[in-house]
Amino acid sequence: MMDKDGECTMPMYKKAMFILLIIVAAAVGGTYYGLHDEEKSAVLESAGTNEGNLPAREITVYVTGAVNKPGLVKVPEGARAADAVNACGGLLPTADSEKVNMAQALKDGQQLKVPEKSVMANKNDVSKSDRSNVDKSKAGGSGDLININTADEKALDTLPGVGPAMAKRIIEYRETEGAFQSIEDIKKIRGIGEAKFAKLKDKICI
Template sequence: MEPRTLGALAAVLVVSAGFAFQHFWTGRPETVRVPETVGVAGPAAPLPTPPRAQPSPGPAPARASAPGAVQAPQAPGGSVVVVDVSGKVRHPGVHRLPAGSRVADALRVAGGVKSGTDTDGLNRARVLTDGEQVVVGGPAPPPPDAGAGPGAGTGGVPQTGPVSLNSATVEQLDTLPGVGPVLARHIVDYRTQHGGFRSVEELREVNGIGDRRFTDLQNLVRP
């Protein structure tokens, strides 16, 4: 071979050897340093356990009523009043109403007042009392065995018991001794203006009733 060719071949071999050495040097294994430990973390605190939801008490089961039972209307406390509605109403008779009911409620339960009935002397806003009688359109008929006696007034109708100041008509009040149509109307007007009599003593406040007349009437009337 010629010297020039040998020189070129030698140069190639040197270059190749240099690349091989460089590749070997860069691929050698190296020691890796472990990073220093800053601190050891303690055990993590346990998360709080959420409280268990307690079942809310449901509404108490309603007590079943006996089939076919009819209950009277009840007021707070369960009290009722029993009244006798008579006269010119569609369904007269004894009716049960909640305590605190008024005359208008009794008339409604009795089917209402018949057409053409005069109700000027009837205070519909008055509060009912237990055991009273509501007479519509006129005085209640006396019992068959009732005779004339003390308490018979100018109207000639015998009285069998105290007259209710809260339910009596003008005609019924007229039967009281010393009470004429004018004074009877004053009693009804007072009753309408003040929502009824709460006691017999209120009769003193009616126009035309003095001490002497009140003394004659106090045992013959009731609220």
């Protein structure tokens, strides 16, 4: 259709139809992209959920030494040395736990060795115990009591009323007459009567 100036113009109903088509196309396009975004979000959410449900990754560690069940064990990724030791049934009594860092993080394929206490350390412990027993024997033996059959002169000298001279007489008596058969026998030592024995009887033993 030509207007009065000779230019071609579109009828009004065609303009209306054209505008309507544009609106419909925009609406359809918006709906499509909206549905597409929702589907994409649903897929991502589903993937995240599935990933969260996956079991924790495990690593394999070789544990040797002073544990109850040495060998290969599986522990969760990020586990510590203590976890691997527990998986092996725990430490043996001979294990030297101070030489193992139980807090160290483990890696797949790692070897964890738990050493045993050295023989020298055990010997030192025994030697200390033996020396302690010897010292107790020299001092008199049972608790705070002085054993008049085994105590040396220094230990006997600590008894009330017993000086160096009397301590020597007690030792000489043991050497010549033999061991005391009862604590009352100490009264056979010159200088120890009933009064002094009363002070000694709760301090001595045989």
